[in-house]
Amino acid sequence: xxxxxxxxxxxxxxxxxxxxxxxxxxxxxxxxxxxxxxxxxxxxxxxxxxxxxxxxxxxxxxxxxxxxxxxxxxxxxxxxxxxxxxxxxxxxxxxxxxxxxxxxxxxxxxxxxxxxxxxxxxxxxxxxxxxxxxxxxxxxxxxxxxxxxxxxxxxxxxxxxxxxxxxxxxxxxxxxxxxxxxxxxxxxxxxxxxxxxxxxxxxxxxxxxxxxxxxxxxxxxxxxxxxxxxxxxxxxxxxxxxxxxxxxxxxxxxxxxxxxxxxxxxxxxxxxxxxxxxxxxxxxxxxxxxxxxxxxxxxxxxxxxxxxxxxxxxxxxxxxxxxxxxxxxxxxxxxxxxxxxxxxxxxxxxxxxxxxxxxxxxxxxxxxxxxxxxxxxxxxxxxxxxxxxxxxxxxxxxxxxxxxxxxxxxxxxxxxxxxxxxxxxxxxxxxxxxxxxxxxxxxxxxxxxxxxxxxxxxxxxxxxxxxxxxxxxxxxxxxxxxxxxxxxxxxxxxxxxxxxxxxxxxxxxxxxxxxxxxxxxxxxxxxxxxxxxxxxxxxxxxxxxxxxxxxxxxxxxxxxxx
Numbered sequence: 001x002x003x004x005x006x007x008x009x010x011x012x013x014x015x016x017x018x019x020x021x022x023x024x025x026x027x028x029x030x031x032x033x034x035x036x037x038x039x040x041x042x043x044x045x046x047x048x049x050x051x052x053x054x055x056x057x058x059x060x061x062x063x064x065x066x067x068x069x070x071x072x073x074x075x076x077x078x079x080x081x082x083x084x085x086x087x088x089x090x091x092x093x094x095x096x097x098x099x100x101x102x103x104x105x106x107x108x109x110x111x112x113x114x115x116x117x118x119x120x121x122x123x124x125x126x127x128x129x130x131x132x133x134x135x136x137x138x139x140x141x142x143x144x145x146x147x148x149x150x151x152x153x154x155x156x157x158x159x160x161x162x163x164x165x166x167x168x169x170x171x172x173x174x175x176x177x178x179x180x181x182x183x184x185x186x187x188x189x190x191x192x193x194x195x196x197x198x199x200x201x202x203x204x205x206x207x208x209x210x211x212x213x214x215x216x217x218x219x220x221x222x223x224x225x226x227x228x229x230x231x232x233x234x235x236x237x238x239x240x241x242x243x244x245x246x247x248x249x250x251x252x253x254x255x256x257x258x259x260x261x262x263x264x265x266x267x268x269x270x271x272x273x274x275x276x277x278x279x280x281x282x283x284x285x286x287x288x289x290x291x292x293x294x295x296x297x298x299x300x301x302x303x304x305x306x307x308x309x310x311x312x313x314x315x316x317x318x319x320x321x322x323x324x325x326x327x328x329x330x331x332x333x334x335x336x337x338x339x340x341x342x343x344x345x346x347x348x349x350x351x352x353x354x355x356x357x358x359x360x361x362x363x364x365x366x367x368x369x370x371x372x373x374x375x376x377x378x379x380x381x382x383x384x385x386x387x388x389x390x391x392x393x394x395x396x397x398x399x400x401x402x403x404x405x406x407x408x409x410x411x412x413x414x415x416x417x418x419x420x421x422x423x424x425x426x427x428x429x430x431x432x433x434x435x436x437x438x439x440x441x442x443x444x445x446x447x448x449x450x451x452x453x454x455x456x457x458x459x460x461x462x463x464x465x466x467x468x469x470x471x472x473x474x475x476x477x478x479x480x481x482x483x484x485x486x487x488x489x490x491x492x493x494x495x496x497x498x499x500x501x502x503x504x505x506x507x508x509x510x511x512x513x514x515x516x517x518x519x520x521x522x523x524x525x526x527x528x529x530x531x532x533x534x535x536x537x538x539x540x541x542x543x544x545x546x547x548x549x550x551x552x553x554x555x556x557x558x559x560x561x562x
Contacts, residue, residue, distance in 0.1 A: 045175025
């Protein structure tokens with residue numbers, strides 16, 4: 001008899017033997033007890049998590065000679081046939097190789113016939129998302145209203161590829177990835193059954209490499225058992241599976257946090273010489289810094305980081321002296337450079353460039369730290385005695401810290417009291433009042449513009465290209481240059497109201513404001529040129545001109561407009 005791999009030898013035969021899928025097995029057990037099992041069930045989830053296994057157990061539970069019952073006897077003819085895979089009333093179909101509409105039509109014809117000796121005829125279609133659209137369409141009516149003796153059980157890793165018309169006719173159950181600790185415990189149980197000695201650290205490596213798939217983990221364990229007899233040490237496990245030791249990951253991450261470029265390059269060179277996959281190393285390092293960031297946050301660590309307790313303790317020790325901002329900065333850079341390493345012709349050189357960039361990257365300060373430093377600097381400058389009678393040369397030689405402190409010490413608009421604001425405005429209005437008649441137009445406009453700049457900077461920006469052209473008893477004329485946007489900003493109701501009030505304060509009485517647009521000779525010349533070009537184009541497009549050129553085989557020399 002051929003060798004039976006561990007994944008088949010120790011395949012669960014009852015619902016309670018399925019690892020970490022209690023939310024599904026308990027639901028199905030209750031449905032069987034209550035006689036409420038759906039005629040079409042869809043199992044979806046990652047590979048190797050028990051979809052086909054649960055489908056077989058469900059088939060045994062429904063067709064058991066002593067059932068239907070949640071716990072099949074595994075001794076009757078029906079249970080034994082389903083376990084061995086040759087049951088006449090349970091059809092296991094591969095959706096990838098039986099995906100045509102003709103094969104589905106044949107299935108639709110066969111469902112009419114009663115089962116041979118069981119209660120139900122059960123169709124288990126694995127990787128059902130591989131069926132073609134016509135095949136799905138052919139299955140719709142039968143799936144919605146099958147004969148009372150027929151059940152459909154679908155399994156897929158990609159439920160998003162199944163048409164919604166099929167999904168709406170099925171009762172869906174989603175399988176979860178199996179946690180690392182549960183995988184390790186089950187592997188330990190299998191090793192005890194097989195009399196194989198292996199360390200707990202090695203089992204954790206296998207569980208981590210499986211990616212939450214129990215089948216993959218058991219296959220890796222089967223491979224290790226084939227390579228040795230009776231026992232195996234941790235180094236052999238790493239060499240056989242080609243896995244980078246976790247100590248390398250911690251050593252490399254520690255050197256990055258210390259910004260020790262020599263240690264980084266030395267560790268990377270050692271890993272490279274051992275023949276390990278550098279892309280897998282980079283992926284593991286990226287995940288490691290993600291876990292360090294989560295551990296540093298300190299909330300729901302054991303839920304968000306699926307690692308053994310001793311590794312989480314190591315991460316706590318490694319990240320306790322690092323700020324969350326710095327860890328996020330490193331994680332972000334590693335994530336951004338992932339594609340450049342992945343598609344590089346020489347991954348080792350690409351990784352060295354990334355690590356050098358990490359070391360040269362200045363640690364980022366959080367906003368709170370930056371504010372605290374600036375406040376401390378300002379307090380230090382304010383408390384220090386100010387030197388008197390400094391010459392201009394001495395002032396120019398003051399260092400950057402003093403300059404920064406002076407900038408921080410300057411009064412800001414929000415710190416100016418309301419009383420001082422009214423005093424400044426009153427002083428400005430007193431300076432403006434009554435001086436318009438004595439000053440020239442240019443001087444009067446400069447004083448008026450200064451007042452507007454203090455009270456309404458946005459309006460002052462639009463008045464930079466304006467000038468005062470005429471003052472009369474009841475009106476003043478302001479000439480505005482610039483584009484249409486600037487002039488429209490001045491003519492806004494809010495700005496015109498403020499401008500009238502400012503002029504009333506300046507001249508001592510209210511005056512009408514007349515805003516005139518200044519004509520730029522260059523703009524006028526350009527406008528006239530554009531009009532001439534338009535007229536030329538109209539003349540050239542005239543049918544008579546076009547016909548004359550075509551009849552006489554002529555050539556256009558010039559166009560003169562009169």
